[in-house]
Amino acid sequence: MNLIFKLASAALLHALFFACYPDTGPFGNYYLGISLLLWAGFLAFINTGARLVRLLSGPAGALISLAAFALMGLALAATMPQADKVSVLEKLQNGRYPSNADFARGLERFGIDLDKELTYAEKTLRKEAAEAAGKAKKELK
Numbered sequence: 001m002n003l004i005f006k007l008a009s010a011a012l013l014h015a016l017f018f019a020c021y022p023d024t025g026p027f028g029n030y031y032l033g034i035s036l037l038l039w040a041g042f043l044a045f046i047n048t049g050a051r052l053v054r055l056l057s058g059p060a061g062a063l064i065s066l067a068a069f070a071l072m073g074l075a076l077a078a079t080m081p082q083a084d085k086v087s088v089l090e091k092l093q094n095g096r097y098p099s100n101a102d103f104a105r106g107l108e109r110f111g112i113d114l115d116k117e118l119t120y121a122e123k124t125l126r127k128e129a130a131e132a133a134g135k136a137k138k139e140l141k
Contacts, residue, residue, distance in 0.1 A: 003047045006065065010039050010072060017076045019106030020098040021091070023083040031081055039072055 014036050018024065024031065046068045054061025077089040091097075098106075104114045 002051075003044060006043050006047060007040055009069065010043055011036060013069070013072060014039075014076065015110065017073075017080060017088065018109065019103055021080065021082065021088050022102060022106035022109055024081050025083040027081050031079075035076065035079075042072075043068060 014032060018028070018032055046064065050061040050064040050068075053064055074089070077092060078087055080088050082088065082091075107114050
């Protein structure tokens with residue numbers, strides 16, 4: 001179960017990087033798949049070592065796992081392709097953080113239209129508020 005959680009966390013980290021910095025160019029999808037596959041293999045290898053170390057010292061095993069994720073984040077930031085040929089790591093170092101528009105465009109790559117979802121949620125909330133207000137008026141009469 002622990003390995004499955006680590007693999008899901010690795011996929012989430014990859015998805016967050018790709019959602020925040022969506023301008024990956026034509027090879028971005030290939031990079032995503034290959035990187036995720038390589039890191040899954042690395043995590044499976046590290047998980048075995050972390051379990052052995054955890055037998056001796058629990059915090060040391062957790063520290064190994066955290067170090068692997070820190071290394072993964074650094075490697076993603078340094079090697080993820082960008083259309084402007086500036087790495088994500090350089091962008092972060094220069095203070096060029098992703099905007100809301102970048103994040104919305106990145107989510108569209110995964111099939112999530114943030115504007116559409118927010119509009120639907122707003123309509124649903126307004127409808128429920130109107131129904132609740134109508135019920136409150138009836139109870140007050």
